Amino acid sequence: MALNPTCVGRRYVGAPQIVDGADARAFAAAVGVGDRIDPVPTYAAHYLLAPIASLLFADGDVGLDLPRLVHAEQTFAFERRPHVGEALLPEGTIAKVESRRGLDFLELDLCAKDTDGLVVTRATSVFVIRAGGKPRAATA
Amino acid sequence: MTPTTVPGSEPGPLAPGTVLPEVRQTISQARIEAYARASGDHNPIHLDETYARAAGLPGTIAHGMLSLGVLASSVEGWVAGRGRLARLHCRFAGMVRPGDVLVCRGRVGPPSSDPGRVHLELEAITAAGVRALTHASATIEMDRPLGPETGAAPGVARDGD
Numbered sequence: 001m002a003l004n005p006t007c008v009g010r011r012y013v014g015a016p017q018i019v020d021g022a023d024a025r026a027f028a029a030a031v032g033v034g035d036r037i038d039p040v041p042t043y044a045a046h047y048l049l050a051p052i053a054s055l056l057f058a059d060g061d062v063g064l065d066l067p068r069l070v071h072a073e074q075t076f077a078f079e080r081r082p083h084v085g086e087a088l089l090p091e092g093t094i095a096k097v098e099s100r101r102g103l104d105f106l107e108l109d110l111c112a113k114d115t116d117g118l119v120v121t122r123a124t125s126v127f128v129i130r131a132g133g134k135p136r137a138a139t140a
Numbered sequence: 141m142t143p144t145t146v147p148g149s150e151p152g153p154l155a156p157g158t159v160l161p162e163v164r165q166t167i168s169q170a171r172i173e174a175y176a177r178a179s180g181d182h183n184p185i186h187l188d189e190t191y192a193r194a195a196g197l198p199g200t201i202a203h204g205m206l207s208l209g210v211l212a213s214s215v216e217g218w219v220a221g222r223g224r225l226a227r228l229h230c231r232f233a234g235m236v237r238p239g240d241v242l243v244c245r246g247r248v249g250p251p252s253s254d255p256g257r258v259h260l261e262l263e264a265i266t267a268a269g270v271r272a273l274t275h276a277s278a279t280i281e282m283d284r285p286l287g288p289e290t291g292a293a294p295g296v297a298r299d300g301d
């Protein structure tokens with residue numbers, strides 16, 4: 001397995017993310033909602049997934065082969081909708097690394113909390129790293 | 141919750157087994173680029189044709205999360221302000237190319253033991269038949285428990301009322 005199994009439990013803490021109204025509207029428009037005031041649910045890709053994934057992908061110890069990386073699965077659990085103007089604190093932990101059917105899997109648990117420490121959004125992302133053959137890049 | 145406007149979706153009953161109206165949206169390269177800016181995911185496989193081909197792809201492809209965002213927005217259109225999306229899940233199974241039409245489908249799942257929750261079974265395919273998002277589902281926390289037969293929250297008007 002190319003992935004480093006000792007990285008399980010590794011935690012990434014992202015910079016605070018301010019929910020910006022213009023950014024949230026641009027995101028909503030991109031997913032087909034043009035008249036939205038509050039952030040759409042999957043705006044979590046912006047305030048949670050993107051900042052933590054960038055830290056994960058920059059971590060050379062994990063052994064990710066980025067050109068072969070595929071975003072395979074995604075789960076979100078929304079405790080509440082974030083408010084425009086509030087700060088959210090994103091973090092993530094490598095929950096599992098395993099090899100199945102010749103493929104390496106990495107499972108990342110993510111969480112965004114508000115400044116009171118209350119969970120706003122949880123997420124789990126599963127990435128697959130193809131072991132060989134023709135490279136296929138991430139789809140997410 | 142602010143109701144969303146999603147073309148092709150209409151508020152309707154959320155009774156178990158109800159097939160929800162399809163939502164179709166074209167995924168253009170301009171839209172992919174807009175999503176990259178909005179999400180912060182600037183992976184060049186979505187933006188750079190030459191890079192994407194060098195990575196073994198047929199060309200640029202849409203972010204899987206863009207497709208999931210369209211599916212989630214479809215869900216909100218179907219729910220139409222009667223509840224909130226509490227959970228969302230999918231597998232990214234197939235590629236969506238610029239110019240593809242993404243077709244979002246939903247069906248209300250079996251009755252929940254919790255009358256305040258509705259489970260939706262979802263999928264997103266391209267008009268050409270590529271299964272983009274599979275094993276997809278959503279859980280809705282309803283603002284008011286659904287009626288036992290119609291799936292309509294008390295006080296919500298239905299066709300023919």
